[in-house]
Amino acid sequence: MKGMTVQPNEITDSKREVAVLGLGAMGTALATGFLRAGHPTTVWNRTRQRGEGLVKLGAAPADSVDEAVVAAGLVVVSLLDASAVFEVLNQVPQLEGRTVINLTSTTPEQAERISTAVIERGGSAVIGAVMVTPPMVATDDAVVLYSGDRSAFDEHRATLAALGGEATWVGDEPGAASLLDLAMLDLFYGSVTAFIHAVALARVKGMSAGEFLPFAQRMFDLAALTATELAEDVDSLRYPGDENNLAMMLRSAEHLVEVSIAEELDPAVPETTRRLMQAAVDAGHAGEGYGRIIKHLHAPPPQIDG
Numbered sequence: 493m494k495g496m497t498v499q500p501n502e503i504t505d506s507k508r509e510v511a512v513l514g515l516g517a518m519g520t521a522l523a524t525g526f527l528r529a530g531h532p533t534t535v536w537n538r539t540r541q542r543g544e545g546l547v548k549l550g551a552a553p554a555d556s557v558d559e560a561v562v563a564a565g566l567v568v569v570s571l572l573d574a575s576a577v578f579e580v581l582n583q584v585p586q587l588e589g590r591t592v593i594n595l596t597s598t599t600p601e602q603a604e605r606i607s608t609a610v611i612e613r614g615g616s617a618v619i620g621a622v623m624v625t626p627p628m629v630a631t632d633d634a635v636v637l638y639s640g641d642r643s644a645f646d647e648h649r650a651t652l653a654a655l656g657g658e659a660t661w662v663g664d665e666p667g668a669a670s671l672l673d674l675a676m677l678d679l680f681y682g683s684v685t686a687f688i689h690a691v692a693l694a695r696v697k698g699m700s701a702g703e704f705l706p707f708a709q710r711m712f713d714l715a716a717l718t719a720t721e722l723a724e725d726v727d728s729l730r731y732p733g734d735e736n737n738l739a740m741m742l743r744s745a746e747h748l749v750e751v752s753i754a755e756e757l758d759p760a761v762p763e764t765t766r767r768l769m770q771a772a773v774d775a776g777h778a779g780e781g782y783g784r785i786i787k788h789l790h791a792p793p794p795q796i797d798g
């Protein structure tokens with residue numbers, strides 16, 4: 493951290509004031525990014541000591557949420573969850589002339605309610621999602637999604653550049669960034685859970701996770717290629733099964749469930765795949781391709797015991 497303190501002569505008129513509410517791992521990384529870029533940065537955290545490192549870097553500590561909000565036109569919020577955001581917003585009756593950028597991860601519905609709460613207080617609301625870990629913030633690899641009030645986003649775009657990488661506009665619906673964030677997490681969690689299940693299966697005959705890794709990487713490459721084709725199929729509502737069809741793939745999914753049970757592994761991951769394929773086959777789509785299962789995601793889910 494040595495040498496990162498922002499010197500007063502680095503602060504120019506073009507460097508707008510920013511307030512950061514919430515100094516957990518992510519809030520600290522965001523505030524550090526603004527400080528490094530030369531923005532006068534006021535910081536507030538429920539547990540004040542957590543901001544001490546940032547104060548050493550040149551941040552101004554605020555004693556209250558209100559004091560932080562008064563200090564800057566751009567207020568960036570990074571808290572644990574939506575209820576923490578509401579708790580904090582309830583401490584500021586007035587946000588006139590302020591743009592609040594919520595970077596707390598929420599559901600789209602919570603994002604809508606946060607946006608409404610900001611607007612009701614006279615502020616402009618942008619709802620974003622940080623798609624990287626704290627050490628990647630303010631580097632070229634950072635990806636931050638934004639949605640909501642486009643003109644407020646445009647007004648602060650140059651300041652948001654301090655967070656690095658790509659500032660990606662997703663749409664005017666306040667929940668758009670949260671939804672995309674969740675869709676990407678869906679893909680990530682699904683992939684890594686499938687990987688871990690596959691590792692457990694490979695280990696049955698003594699293969700280590702490291703030995704399995706190159707095989708797994710080939711399948712990740714294949715999945716990426718397949719995703720391109722599936723996206724075309726889903727968008728065109730055509731699911732050609734000329735090269736591989738659901739009836740054939742269902743057999744492999746059945747084998748996966750069978751071997752998981754036989755080896756006393758939780759079959760939930762392959763069973764979800766099998767169930768969706770079976771539903772498509774039962775509905776008369778045995779000869780179609782994998783993308784056809786998207787129709788069956790909208791069916792009522794099975795009862796989950798316990």
Ligand SMILES: NC(=O)c1ccc[n+]([C@@H]2O[C@H](COP(=O)([O-])OP(=O)(O)OC[C@H]3O[C@@H](n4cnc5c(N)ncnc54)[C@H](OP(=O)(O)O)[C@@H]3O)[C@@H](O)[C@H]2O)c1
Pocket residue numbers: 514515516517518519520537538539542570571572573575576579580595596597598622623624625626
């Ligand atoms: N860390 C990551 O890798 C990562 C990546 C992408 C997105 N995010 C998102 O970034 C957000 C912050 O994550 P984080 O990693 O910084 O979490 P964290 O380190 O656990 O920090 C949580 C922050 O929320 C504050 N907080 C919790 N409840 C509060 C309340 N009721 N009132 C006021 N403040 C409250 C905490 O204050 P105290 O210090 O007083 O407890 C702390 O500042 C989350 O929405 C997370 O999903 C995180």
